[in-house]
Amino acid sequence: MPRRWWAWIAVAVEFIAFAIVGPRLVPAYDAVQDVLLISLVGWALLRFLRGGPRTRGRVRIGRQFGALGMGCWLVALVWHAVTERLDLSVSFRALTLTAFVLPAAIFLAVAMLALPVAPPTVMGKLRLLCDGAIIAFSLSALVWLFVGDDWYGRRDSPFGDVSVAVLCLTLMTVVAMVMLLLIYGQVAWRSAFTGLAVGAALLAASMVFQLVAVLRAEDWLWGHAVAQLGLLAIAWSAGRPSESVPVRDRGASPLMQAWSYVPLLVLVLFMIRQQMSADRLDSIVMWHEVGVVVAVLGRQFLTLRMTTSLTDELGAQRARLAHQAFHDPLTGLANRALFNERLDAALEGHPALLLVDLDGFKAVNDTRGHGVGDQLLVAVAGRLRGAVRATDTVARLGGDEFAVLLPGAAAEADATAVAAVILERVSAPVTVGEGAPVSVRASVGIALADASSTAETLLRDADLALYGAKESGKNRYRVADPELSDSTLGRLRLEEELRVALDAGEFEVHYQPIVELASERITAVEALLRWRHPVRGLLGPAAFLETAESTGLLAALDGFVLRTACAQARTWRAVRSDFVVSVNICAAHLVDPGLPDEVAAALAAADIPPSALMLEVTETALVADLAMAAQTLRELSALGVRIALDDFGTGYSSLTYLRTLPIHSIKIDRSFVHDLDGNATDEAVTRAILGLAETLGLRPVAEGVEGTSQADRLRDLRCGHAQGFLFAKPMPAGELTALLETPVVA
Incomplete structure (x- = not known):
């Protein structure tokens, strides 16, 4: 147990001990007790005032009302200490004390309702108040009946009995709310609420005991001690740090209803046992009974309302869940599940299906962020x-990717008209966020159903048509047709075969010699990729490079050639x-x-120097991103690799x-070499290139030499x-x- 807990327990034991032995040892004991009570209330008030600004939400509101309650209680104690020493009637003292204690009790009750342990809904709070009223009216009536024996014959003010009844009712309401909130079980014992609830209950109990003592002209030594312990608990709770407590309105449980009606049952049994004389059944008791009846009826009405509200809420929740299950959460459109249901239902009418895919959406996401991308969608x-x-x-x-289903017998003209409208509307700029407008375009694939169409084939045809639209320029x-489907399926099949081939090791590297023209001695080779297709045989790059690039x-294929060639070198x-x-x-x-x-790793793995490797790049590759390409070429040249x-x-x-750029060699395109021996222009261009290479210190290599005259x-x-x-x-x-290994014949 923490050390500060022992300190609080020690203080509480001291107060109890002082209440027992104080009257025998301390002169002016009552005055000392009054000073102690006033000091404790003032201390609790200060702790509420200091702790309130450091909190937020319902905890802060609860502490503000707690401070108001302590302020009213401070005034009530000061007034009680003053009037106790004056020759004033008991009825007047009870009436005036009620004027101060009543607001204090109300503020404490509001503080407990405001704290996060109370039900979060208005209906829940009203139900709690009704439960508290049932208990409070019953307990107040019991207190009244116990006190009434000595009070009725001596009351000297027409307001005395009313004030005592109101005071009892208010105090019992506080006790009832404490009982109910603790029964709700919304909070652990070590919380700020527990101290406030226990303290309020002790204060209410002490006030009732003091009231009994005043009306019976008796001394009740424990009254001050109980009040002091209550104030200690309240002061402790005011300084506790706020805790995050999950609150849920659990509704009316059988245990809750049982606790609400136990005091009423006790009251009924007590009244049955009493001698029912005319002077016993005055208006105060009758009004208490009326209050109980009203509270019970209100409780049942609220239960009925909450049951109806719960039914409506469950229906609304089912509707929300159904909507969420079949709609996209971002756009509110139908999701794939709902779309498939409607597509299956529409097939008999030979519908048209349009698949829409945005062109350039990834670039928007990458440059403007996913938030802008979501707004665009x-x-x-x-x-x-x-x-x-x-x-x-x-x-x-x-x-x-979106889909549009046109049910009924949709003709091709209808579907293409819708597609044209979609392309026009989607391409208009969209203003999202605070940045510049965003522009994207779309590609649309159209499939028309016939008697043999299924949902699967219709989606496949629309997807192939969409692929064809993108391949045609976006x-x-x-519109899907057999010729388009065959060619598109062929490309898709080739894409899938390429992925499988890379994993299966179907690619290999062939090498074409580069010779020194003067001696025809092989000085280098160019590594060229080949695909050993399991069905079509050995394929050159023209059969698959375009598809591999798309x-x-x-x-990845480049990397394979790089590693293989370095190892062979x-x-x-x-x-x-x-x-x-x-x-x-x-x-x-x-x-x-x-x-x-990657190049450095390949060289290290093959254990060859960078000078053994030359990397060939085309002008097309440089144009794609010249700044990035130049940076990469400089880094490669710094490694010692030739370009x-x-x-x-x-x-x-x-x-x-x-x-x-750091270029070390130029390869003269085969288009100039092909007619070199018969085309003066090609010869002039070749001569100019060779002269430029000689001036810049570059090694020229002529490609596509097929005849001796060209050589x-x-x-x-x-x-x-x-x-x-x-x-x-x-x-x-x-x-x-x-x-x-074959010697060159001179």
């Missing part, structure tokens, strides 16, 4: 709803120490910040790249290196190793 959902009839269904299937619609697999460099392997890098891989680390500019002469900015003309133009079918076709590593 909500705006697009509203535009889709406005583009169709009330009988049509608009659904969000997930992400930025921001357009396509699916994002090209960078180690074998060849054991024979020729100056041997170089050249690897192509795609645009997506070139702008990857991790490429330099070659492939397809040189076909672009518009080749000279700029030579001036600003001879390149020698005349002093081109140092070439590659092409004249010298060798791309071949597996084993064949190239055998070729390298």
Whole structure:
């Protein structure tokens, strides 16, 4: 147990001991007790005032009303101490004391209702008050009957009995609320509320005991001690830190109702046993009985209302749950589950299905944030709803993909008209947040149902049509047809086969020699990717590179070629120490910040120097993101890796790249080499490129050399290196190793 708890217990024991032995040892004991009570109330008031501003919400309100209650109680105690020493009638003293104690009790009751342990709803608070009123009226009547024996014959004011009854009723209300709130079980024992509740109950009990003592002209030694303990508990609660207590309105339980009616049952039994004389049944008792009846009727009325409200709430909750189960939480559109139900139901009428996918939505999410992306989806959902009839269904299937179902016998013209409206409305700029308007476009795939259509086939056809619309340039619609479906299915099948092939190890690397023209000695090789398809055989890059790029697999394939070529280069460099392997890098891989680390790791794994590797990049790859590409090339050059500019002469900015980028070699495009021996223009361009390479200190390599006349003309133009079918076709590593071991015949 914490040390401060022992301190509080010690103080409480001292107060009790003082109440027992004080009258025998302390002169002016009553005055000392009055001073102690006033001091404790003042201390509790200060703690309420100091603790209130440090809290928030209902706890703060509870402490504010607690301070008001302590203020009224302080005035009541001062007034009681003054009037006790004056020659005033008991009735007047009871009446005036009631004027101060009544607000104090009310404020304490409000403080307990305001704290988070009370029911959070208005109906719950009213029910609690009715339960408290039943208990309070019953207990107050019992107190009245016990006190009335000595009081009726000596009352000297027409207001005395009323004031005593009101005071008893108020105090019993506080006791009743304490009982009920503790029974509710909304809070643990070590809480600020427990101290306030116990303290208020002790204060109320002490006031009743003091009232009995005053009316019977008796001394009751425990009255002050009980009040002091109550004030100690209240002061302790006022300084306790606020606790977060989960509150729920649990409604009327059988235990709750039983506790509410126990005091009433005791009152009824007591009255039955009493001698029912005329002077016993005065108006005070009758009004108490009327109050009990009103409280019971109110309690039952509230129970009925709450039952009805609970039924309505359950119905509304079921409706909300049903809506949530079948609607998208962000846009409010039908979700996939509801859409599938309506699609199945509409199939007999041969409906039209439109799949809508936003073009450029990922860029909005990446640059403007997901919050703006969500607002954009909500705006697009509203535009889709406005583009169709009330009988049509608009659904969000997930992400930025939507679906529109046109039930009934929808013709192709109707579906394409709706698609055109959708494209027009979606493309209009959307103002979201405080930034600039956001613009996106859409692609739409349309499928028309027939007698053989199922939900699965209709969705598949619409999806294939959507894929075709995106492949055709986006921001357009396509209608599913057999030819489109076949070609699209072929591309999709190829995409899936590519993913499987990469994991299954179906790719291999072939190598085409690069020769020194003067001696036709092989000095380097270019690594080229091939696909050993299980059905179609060996496939060149033209059969799959475009699809690999569209699916994002090209960078992974580049990495495979890089690692394989570096590992093979180690074998060849054991024979020729100056041997170089050249690897192509795609645009997506070139702008990857991790490429330099990937290259360094491949070189380290193969245990070859960076000078053994040349990376080939095209002008197209540079144009994609020149700043990022330049940074990557500089980092690669700093590693010692050499860079070659492939397809040189076909672009518009080749000279700029030579001036600003770390280029070590240029590869003359095959288009200039093909007619080199018969086209004066091609010869002039080739001569100019070779002169530029010589001036800049770059190694030129002519591509696509297929005839001896081309090779001879390149020698005349002093081109140092070439590659092409004249010298060798791309071949597996084993064949190239055998070729390298074959001596060159002069």
